[in-house]
Amino acid sequence: MILIAGGTGQLGRQIVRLLNVRGERVRILTRYPDQSSIPQGNLIEIVAGDVRDLPSVERAMEGVTTVISAMHGFTGTNDSNPKTVDHLGNRNLIEASKRSGVRDFIMLSINGVSADHPMELFRMKFLAEQELRASGLSWTIIRPTAYMETWARIIGEPLMTYGKTRLFGRGRNPINFISVHDVARVVERATFERSMRGEVLEIGGPENLSMRQFVETFTSVTGKTGKVSAVPLPMMRVMSVLMRPLNATIARQIQAGIVMDTTDQTFATDGRLNLCSTMTFTTLAEMVQRDFGGAAER
Numbered sequence: 001m002i003l004i005a006g007g008t009g010q011l012g013r014q015i016v017r018l019l020n021v022r023g024e025r026v027r028i029l030t031r032y033p034d035q036s037s038i039p040q041g042n043l044i045e046i047v048a049g050d051v052r053d054l055p056s057v058e059r060a061m062e063g064v065t066t067v068i069s070a071m072h073g074f075t076g077t078n079d080s081n082p083k084t085v086d087h088l089g090n091r092n093l094i095e096a097s098k099r100s101g102v103r104d105f106i107m108l109s110i111n112g113v114s115a116d117h118p119m120e121l122f123r124m125k126f127l128a129e130q131e132l133r134a135s136g137l138s139w140t141i142i143r144p145t146a147y148m149e150t151w152a153r154i155i156g157e158p159l160m161t162y163g164k165t166r167l168f169g170r171g172r173n174p175i176n177f178i179s180v181h182d183v184a185r186v187v188e189r190a191t192f193e194r195s196m197r198g199e200v201l202e203i204g205g206p207e208n209l210s211m212r213q214f215v216e217t218f219t220s221v222t223g224k225t226g227k228v229s230a231v232p233l234p235m236m237r238v239m240s241v242l243m244r245p246l247n248a249t250i251a252r253q254i255q256a257g258i259v260m261d262t263t264d265q266t267f268a269t270d271g272r273l274n275l276c277s278t279m280t281f282t283t284l285a286e287m288v289q290r291d292f293g294g295a296a297e298r
Contacts, residue, residue: 002191003064003102005029005051005093006071008038010149011108014184015070019191020044029060051089052079054096061100066191068106069093069128072121081248082124090128094135104138104197106190108183111143111176111202111267118259120252129200138197140190145204145267146260148177148287155211156218160292163226168254169233169261171211176267178205179282186279204267206281211261214284221288233261 002019006012007028019026020043028038029049040046049056051071073085090107097105113126132139159165186203190196209217212228219225236254243251282290 001025001027001063002066002068003027003029003060004068004070005089006069006108008032009070009072010147011180011183011187012070013038014180015068015187016044018184018188022188027060027064029057051092052084054092057092057096058099061096061102064097064100064102066104066106067093067097067102068108068187068191070108070187072108073124082121082252085124086121087124087127091131094128094132094137097137098135102137104140104191105132105135106187107132107139107141108187109141109143111145111204112265113143118263119255121256140196140198141200142183142186142190143200143202144183144186145176145178146265147180147183148205148282148284149180149291151177151211151214152218152287152291155214156288156292159215159218159226159228160222160224163224165215165226165228167211167215167228167230168236168257169211169230171215171230171261173261173263173265174208174210175214175260175265176204176208177214177284178203179287182279182281202267204281206283208266209284217284218288218292221285222292231257233258 002024004012004015004026007016008030016026016028016038023043025043027045027047029047031050033046033048038044038046047060049060051057069090071085071089073081094105107128109125109129110122113122113129115123115126117123129141132141155165186201215228236258240251240254240258243254
């Protein structure tokens with residue numbers, strides 16, 4: 001039995017799909033089982049639980065041999081945030097795995113994590129990584145770059161739907177984007193290939209693109225054009241501070257936009273770990289064609 005925390009999210013759903021095709025039994029841990037769009041069956045079980053609550057995690061561990069942590073608290077509200085989910089939630093998963101005799105633990109982290117990163121999410125993922133390394137479990141850590149599907153929803157969908165979109169900052173900083181479909185394939189391999197145990201897998205897509213190039217790709221593939229505006233960096237810096245006591249989620253998102261527009265977000269596309277060197281990775285144009293190719297006709 002494979003337990004997935006975050007199995008109802010954009011990445012988690014792809015992981016569940018791949019494991020289902022392989023005929024593996026999957027248990028999805030979620031706070032809202034009644035709201036899940038994933039159908040249960042002989043191979044897929046959905047159980048109620050909250051990674052912030054250790055007893056509920058322990059109850060979900062019966063018969064589990066592998067845990068996949070594909071969750072994040074970046075967009076959470078109130079007491080669901082990077083600290084409570086990405087650090088303390090992973091701590092609970094790790095502790096429950098140890099107590100239940102789980103054999104393997106696969107953790108989804110982020111490319112560029114560090115103890116002093118300007119973004120809380122990256123710092124909390126780093127702390128969780130350290131606890132997993134020290135746990136005594138058999139582990140694999142996967143560090144993908146930014147998900148292109150996430151930014152397609154933020155930047156591309158408004159262009160498709162309303163004929164306009166907005167960038168955060170200058171939009172000229174090169175950023176590496178990876179498809180969640182490719183990340184899911186790496187997770188699938190890491191789940192079954194023992195050679196990946198004890199490895200930190202840094203993975204990224206085949207292109208480093210600015211946000212403006214991101215929009216240009218949508219335009220060239222779909223033929224859909226529109227107005228592109230930008231939120232100035234000085235305004236973003238002020239708003240990231242002012243919003244913290246009012247709406248921590250929006251403040252985190254603004255801070256993320258600042259970091260992505262002002263720091264090195266590139267990835268050495270020819271420098272992937274050899275364990276993933278035989279895989280091909282999706283370009284942004286391929287993703288847009290796959291997910292939005294018919295948008296111009298609708």
